[in-house]
Amino acid sequence: MNEDYVLELEHIRKEYPGVIALKDVTLQLRRGEILGLIGENGAGKSTLIKCCSGAVIPTSGKIKVNGKEFTRMTPQLAAENGIAIIYQEFNNVGELSAAENMFLGRPILKKNGIVIDRRAMEEEAAKAFEQLNIKINPRTLVKNLSVGYQQMVEIAKAIQQNAQVLIMDEPSAPLTTNEVESMFKVVELLKSRGVSIIYISHRLEEIFRLSDRIEVIRDGEYVDTLITDKDPATIPNQVDDLIKLMVGREMTQKYPPRKPCVRDEVILELQHVYGNGDEDISFKVHAGEVLGLGGLVGAGRTEIAQVIFGARPKESGKIIFMGQEINPKSPRAAIDHGIALLPEDRKRHGALLTNSIKNNISMPIYERISKATVINSKIEHSTAERYREDIQIKCPSIHQLVKNLSGGNQQKVILGKWLAANSKLIIFDEPTRGIDVGAKFEIYKLINDLVEDGVAVLMISSEMEELMGMSDRIIVLAENKMMGELTKDEFNADLIMSYASGVVPENRKEAV
Amino acid sequence: MNENKFMSAFKQNAIWLVFFVEIAIFAYFNPKFLSLANVVNISRQVSYYGIASIGMTFVILIAGIDLSIGSIIALVNVVCAYLMMNMGWNMWLAILVSIIMAILIGVLNGWMVASIGIPAIIATFASQTVFRGCAYLLSGGLPIPGVVLEHPTFGFFARWSLNRWEIFKAMGDIGLIPICAIIMVICFAVGSFILNKSYFGRYFYAIGGNEEASELSGIRVNKMKYLIYALSGFFAGLAGIVLLSRSGSAQSTAAIGFEFEVITCVVLGGVSVAGGIGRMSGVIAGVLIIGSLKSGMIMMNVSEYTQMVVQGLVLAVAVGVDCFSKKRQAS
Numbered sequence: 067m068n069e070d071y072v073l074e075l076e077h078i079r080k081e082y083p084g085v086i087a088l089k090d091v092t093l094q095l096r097r098g099e100i101l102g103l104i105g106e107n108g109a110g111k112s113t114l115i116k117c118c119s120g121a122v123i124p125t126s127g128k129i130k131v132n133g134k135e136f137t138r139m140t141p142q143l144a145a146e147n148g149i150a151i152i153y154q155e156f157n158n159v160g161e162l163s164a165a166e167n168m169f170l171g172r173p174i175l176k177k178n179g180i181v182i183d184r185r186a187m188e189e190e191a192a193k194a195f196e197q198l199n200i201k202i203n204p205r206t207l208v209k210n211l212s213v214g215y216q217q218m219v220e221i222a223k224a225i226q227q228n229a230q231v232l233i234m235d236e237p238s239a240p241l242t243t244n245e246v247e248s249m250f251k252v253v254e255l256l257k258s259r260g261v262s263i264i265y266i267s268h269r270l271e272e273i274f275r276l277s278d279r280i281e282v283i284r285d286g287e288y289v290d291t292l293i294t295d296k297d298p299a300t301i302p303n304q305v306d307d308l309i310k311l312m313v314g315r316e317m318t319q320k321y322p323p324r325k326p327c328v329r330d331e332v333i334l335e336l337q338h339v340y341g342n343g344d345e346d347i348s349f350k351v352h353a354g355e356v357l358g359l360g361g362l363v364g365a366g367r368t369e370i371a372q373v374i375f376g377a378r379p380k381e382s383g384k385i386i387f388m389g390q391e392i393n394p395k396s397p398r399a400a401i402d403h404g405i406a407l408l409p410e411d412r413k414r415h416g417a418l419l420t421n422s423i424k425n426n427i428s429m430p431i432y433e434r435i436s437k438a439t440v441i442n443s444k445i446e447h448s449t450a451e452r453y454r455e456d457i458q459i460k461c462p463s464i465h466q467l468v469k470n471l472s473g474g475n476q477q478k479v480i481l482g483k484w485l486a487a488n489s490k491l492i493i494f495d496e497p498t499r500g501i502d503v504g505a506k507f508e509i510y511k512l513i514n515d516l517v518e519d520g521v522a523v524l525m526i527s528s529e530m531e532e533l534m535g536m537s538d539r540i541i542v543l544a545e546n547k548m549m550g551e552l553t554k555d556e557f558n559a560d561l562i563m564s565y566a567s568g569v570v571p572e573n574r575k576e577a578v
Numbered sequence: 579m580n581e582n583k584f585m586s587a588f589k590q591n592a593i594w595l596v597f598f599v600e601i602a603i604f605a606y607f608n609p610k611f612l613s614l615a616n617v618v619n620i621s622r623q624v625s626y627y628g629i630a631s632i633g634m635t636f637v638i639l640i641a642g643i644d645l646s647i648g649s650i651i652a653l654v655n656v657v658c659a660y661l662m663m664n665m666g667w668n669m670w671l672a673i674l675v676s677i678i679m680a681i682l683i684g685v686l687n688g689w690m691v692a693s694i695g696i697p698a699i700i701a702t703f704a705s706q707t708v709f710r711g712c713a714y715l716l717s718g719g720l721p722i723p724g725v726v727l728e729h730p731t732f733g734f735f736a737r738w739s740l741n742r743w744e745i746f747k748a749m750g751d752i753g754l755i756p757i758c759a760i761i762m763v764i765c766f767a768v769g770s771f772i773l774n775k776s777y778f779g780r781y782f783y784a785i786g787g788n789e790e791a792s793e794l795s796g797i798r799v800n801k802m803k804y805l806i807y808a809l810s811g812f813f814a815g816l817a818g819i820v821l822l823s824r825s826g827s828a829q830s831t832a833a834i835g836f837e838f839e840v841i842t843c844v845v846l847g848g849v850s851v852a853g854g855i856g857r858m859s860g861v862i863a864g865v866l867i868i869g870s871l872k873s874g875m876i877m878m879n880v881s882e883y884t885q886m887v888v889q890g891l892v893l894a895v896a897v898g899v900d901c902f903s904k905k906r907q908a909s
Contacts, residue, residue, distance in 0.1 A: 377794060401796040415794050420787035420854045425780055430796040432777035439776040483795065 070097045071130070072262045073118070073149070073231050078127035080113055080286075087113040088124070089286040093264075095231060100253065100263045102277035102294070104270070106312050106472075106502035110286040111266050115233050119151045120144050131231075150224030151233040154240070156216050160209030165191035167208050168223045194222040198252050214245030221252060225261070232256065233264040238272055239500070242363055250276065268502065270305055282311040313504045321535040322507065324514040327354040328538055332386075333491050333522035334374070334405075339383030342369040344546045347383070351491065351522040356513065358537030359526040361566045366546035367526045368410060371493045374524075375407040376400035388490065401430050406484035410495040410526070412473065416480045419469035423461055424450035426468055426479050430487040453482035457512055474505025481512060492516060493524045498532065510536060530559050544568040593848055593863040596896070600867060604874035611874055618756060622824070624869030625758035626651075628862070630817040630836070631843045632769035633684075633810030635861050638844055639773075640785045640806055641853025642698040646687060647814035648836035649710040650680050652829070654818030656713045659722040659828030662729060669729050677815040683709060684811020688804035702807075706837070713830040726826035733823055758820045765813065770858040782806065786853030842889065843868050846896045867892070 073095040080088040088110045095101050105111050116122035118129065120139035129136045131147040139149070158167050165188040174190065176183045191204035200218050208216055217237065224232055234253070238246045253263060253276060265276055273280055274294060282289040289311050295304060331353040339347045344366040351357045359367045372378040374385060376394030385392055387403055394400035397407070409415035418426050427450045428435065435445045450464040459478045461471060468479055477497065484492055494513070498506040513536060517523055527533040533540060540552045542565035549565040552558070564571055604611040630647055637644045654676045661672035683705060690701035726733040773779035781802050784792040793799045822828055847864025849856030871892065875885050 375794075396798065397794050398796045398798050407794065409794060414788070415791050418784050418787050418791050418795065421780075421784055425784070426795075429780070429784060429792075432780055436777050439778060441775060441777050441780070443775075487796070 069094070071095060072097050072132060073264075074128075074130040075114070075117070076128040076130065078114065078117055078129070079125045080110075080117065080122060081125045087286055088117075091127075091283055091286065091288050093281060093288070095262050095264060096278075097262055098257060098260045099278040100257055100265055100276050102273035102280040103264050103266045103283070104268075104273060104280060104308065104312060105283040105289075106504060109283050109312070109502075111283065112235065113286075114283070115151060115235060115264070115266070118144065118149055118231075118233060145227065148228055148230035149233070150227065150229035150231070152217065152220050152224070152235065152237055154236050156220055158208045158216055158219060161207065163188075163205050163207055164195075164202050164211065164219050165204035167219055168194065168204075168226055170223075190226065191222070194226040197225065198222055198255060200248070200252065212245065213240045214242070214248060217241070217245075217249065218252065221256075225256070229261065231262050231264070233266075235266045236268065236500075237265070238267060238269060246272075268500065270308060274301055274304070280308065282308060284312060284314055309503050312502070320507070320531070322511045322514055325518060327518045327520075329353040329355075329520065333388060334524070335384075335386040336370075336374070337384040337386065339370070339373060339380060339385060341373045341380040341382070342366075342378040344370045344373065344543075347543075347548055349541050349548070349551070351524055353490075353520045353522055354517045355538045356517055356523045356525055356536055358533045358540040359524060359543065360530075360533050360540050360562050361543040361549075363528060365543040365566065367543055368495055369546070370543075371407060371495055371524070371526060374400070374491075375405055375493065377407075401487055401489075404488065404490035405493070406487060406489035406491070407493045408477065408480050408484070408495060408497060410499060412476050412480065412500075417468045417476045419476075420467060422465050422467055423454065423459065423471075423479055423482075424464040427453055427464075427482045427486050429483060449486050450482075453485055457482055457485070458508070472502075472505065474501045474508065477501060477505075477509060478512070481509075489521065491522045491524065493526070495526045496528060497525060498527075498529070530562065533562070534559065542566050550574060590848075590857070590860075593846070593860050593867070593896075597863050597867050597870070600870060600874070604870065604877070608874070608877050611877055616873065616877070618759075620869050620873045621759040621762075622756045623873060624865055625756070625762040626817040626820045626824075627840055627843055627869065628762040628865045629765050629820060630814050630840045631847075631861055631865050632765050632858075633806075633813035634837075634840045634844045635769065635847075635849055635856060635858065636772075636782055636806045637698075637810050638841070638849050638851060639782045639853060639856055640789075640803065641851070642691065642803070642806070643702060643841070643851075644684075644687065644807065644810045644814075645699065645702040645837050646683065646705040646709060647810065647817075647840060648833040649706045649708075649713065650683055650811055650814040651818035651821060651833040651836060652713040652831070653683075653709045653716075654680050654815050655822045655828040655832050656717045656722065656830050658819065658822060659725050660716055662725060662732075663722055669732055673819055677812065677819065680811045680815025680818065681808050682811070684808040684814075685804060687811070688807035691807065692800040692803035710830075710834075717828065717830045719830060721827050721829050723827040725822060725828060733826065758823070761816070761820065765816070766858065766862055769861075773858055778802070778805070783854055786850075786855070788854075839868065839889075842893050846893060 071094050075091060075093040078088055078091045091110065091114055093114070103111055113122055117124045118139060120141040120143060123138045129139055131149065136143065159170065162170070168191045169187045174183045174186045175181065188204040195202050195204070198218065198221065202211065202215055202218060208219060211219065221232070237249060241249060253265070257263060265273065267273055274296065277294045279291055279293050281291045329352055332350050333353050334351045336348050347370050349357065361367050369378070373380050376396050376399050380393065387405065392403055394403060394405070413419060418429065424446060428446050431449070432441060435442050453459070454461065454464055457478050459475050459482065461475065468476055471479065497513070498509055501509065513523055513525070525536060534557045538554055540557065540562065542549045542562055544566055545568055549568065550570060552561065561571065610616060634644060634647065657679060658672045658676040661667040661675060662669060687702050687705055690696045691698050773782065781792070781797050784795065784797060785799055785802060789799055821832060843864040844861055845851060846867060847856070847861035849861060868889065871889065872885065875888065
């Protein structure tokens with residue numbers, strides 16, 4: 067053994083009743099390196115790291131830490147051997163201070179052995195923060211910290227516990243651009259101190275920026291490990307290669323072509339709408355058009371979508387839908403008009419995870435397909451089957467629970483529900499967030515099919531490329547106000563960014 | 579794959595296995611346990627739990643709870659008897675009015691939970707206290723006796739369907755089934771129908787799984803909550819009438835702690851307190867298990883205090899096994 071590995075996973079296999087989550091995955095982490103771990107949703111990344119933390123017991127395979135062999139981990143063994151994991155959802159207790167969180171479950175006690183030594187904990191916490199070059203007051207309650215800082219508290223906790231291996235699962239997903247930048251700095255700092263890091267992300271540019279090597283897994287199997295070449299010129303080729311490895315097939319285009327299909331008919335018009343924090347929003351969406359809604363997180367895009375969908379009250383202004391002024395007071399009312407919303411947080415707001423695919427799809431139309439409250443189960447079945455086929459929801463049967471589907475298929479189920487409801491305007495809030503590359507393409511194709519059928523689409527997206535790739539027109543919000551509108555020939559990332567930052571360039575001032 | 583299907587079918591119906599094992603044990607120790615007289619007796623005793631458990635199933639399915647049903651039963655008893663005995667109302671009218679009152683109490687619970695936003699456990703605990711108090715006030719704390727003596731027809735809910743009920747007589751053995759058990763069976767059928775065939779059932783499961791997503795899927799969640807608490811009030815009211823018919827005398831102290839017995843039946847039957855999961859058939863099994871457990875223990879001369887200990891243990895073990903198997907599946 068000439069390489070110095072801190073963590074080795076050998077032929078890890080994990081079977082659940084009826085499903086094989088991991089077939090055979092091998093992973094070797096060198097001391098002081100950052101290993102990017104990528105794979106489509108459902109490839110087995112989460113299960114794999116849970117094997118390292120002890121949350122999941124592998125069916126077979128070995129875990130070696132510093133050469134010591136284990137057949138399984140427990141949370142305690144993992145901690146003793148210096149393995150720490152930063153999950154997507156943090157394990158912080160909001161009501162406790164940053165210092166208390168760091169020492170949760172293993173407090174520093176005063177000499178008498180009973181009373182917690184708050185000051186010592188705060189000093190230790192301050193030291194740990196200092197080491198990471200981050201400014202957090204150890205006394206601040208964690209709930210008052212920004213998401214980025216909350217994550218830092220978790221990282222600091224891991225380092226304070228002498229973690230040698232840090233596994234980060236989609237650490238950038240909840241962060242703003244600035245926060246991501248500071249997180250990168252901390253990660254690079256840790257690496258320079260000899261900490262080994264497994265970095266899991268959907269965002270390939272992050273993987274290239276940080277990693278030394280990249281391991282790809284697919285369908286629970288090890289595919290390949292590449293050495294990262296940071297030369298910017300080679301990155302596009304590397305991206306193509308990686309996507310091929312992840313998806314297992316060639317991806318020629320990112321955005322499927324669409325026939326021009328924008329019609330003159332205005333489906334939705336907002337006139338000076340105030341509400342839900344947003345101010346003076348006016349725009350039109352035509353039949354067959356994708357109107358992109360750009361801006362930073364928190365700019366008020368989701369907020370206006372909620373007002374249109376009746377989930378939040380409108381304060382003033384007019385919403386005109388298909389020529390009629392409407393004032394939906396509930397999602398039900400909006401749905402009955404023909405408005406649909408695919409929310410950003412699919413699992414919390416979109417899909418009914420504990421219900422079947424069939425029930426999810428028919429949910430908005432149950433009252434329509436019932437007589438005297440009795441469901442016509444034939445229509446219920448055929449509707450679900452129809453959309454399962456039409457939008458190719460991959461599932462063994464329509465009776466499967468939605469929680470057992472991948473993110474992309476969950477999104478399709480939600481879309482199926484709105485198609486069943488015969489929606490005329492569909493609002494997509496971050497339609498491809500957390501969805502893997504292959505499924506993204508399918509979602510884009512579905513959006514194309516929709517507009518070609520004359521549906522109007524309002525698409526909120528924080529991914530610049532997606533926004534420009536899919537939209538016919540883009541309006542940009544900043545701080546709950548409209549900043550500007552771009553037609554297709556004006557699309558330009560810099561311009562959108564400056565609008566999103568609340569800056570209107572000199573030459574466009576008259577346009578607003 | 580087939581084996582899996584078999585296993586999941588087995589797991590779903592494991593509760594029935596528990597029931598049959600229980601019956602076998604009691605029958606082994608006391609052969610009279612399975613005598614016709616005792617079976618009929620159990621079906622009478624179980625009926626008012628069974629009827630009330632349907633409303634409670636709906637409530638727990640949407641991750642709520644209804645602690646007021648014991649008080650509703652007491653108040654229905656007192657009001658119905660008061661109207662008939664002290665005010666000389668017609669029996670059917672008195673029954674109708676008291677059940678409507680029970681429904682309105684349910685609507686009030688729904689209003690507190692859905693429109694005001696009081697947590698269900700507090701809202702229904704408050705109405706438990708208020709309406710128990712109303713029952714005491716109306717009756718002065720004294721029983722109103724002689725309901726069935728003065729209105730012999732009122733006893734029919736508890737009576738075996740003999741004699742005057744020609745239709746049942748004609749059906750031979752069915753003549754031995756108490757009317758209240760028939761009412762319970764009808765109620766279970768209605769409950770099962772609501773859960774499986776009507777869109778309300780789909781909505782209940784959806785709301786129990788995720789309230790926010792349900793609202794955003796077009797379900798009027800608040801309206802459904804009103805409906806569910808009203809249904810819980812309705813079934814409690816009906817159970818109250820059955821109880822009055824059996825006891826023949828209205829007691830303001832009736833059914834104290836009854837809600838917890840019903841919750842035991844429902845949870846034992848596999849309805850998840852977290853909401854969204856549960857089936858009517860499981861609840862029926864839960865009701866039968868508790869009913870035969872009580873009867874069997876009485877026949878074995880187990881003291882009332884020991885019965886409480888056993889009932890508590892059964893609940894903890896049944897739910898514990900379920901939670902444990904889920905936990906193991908997850909890791």
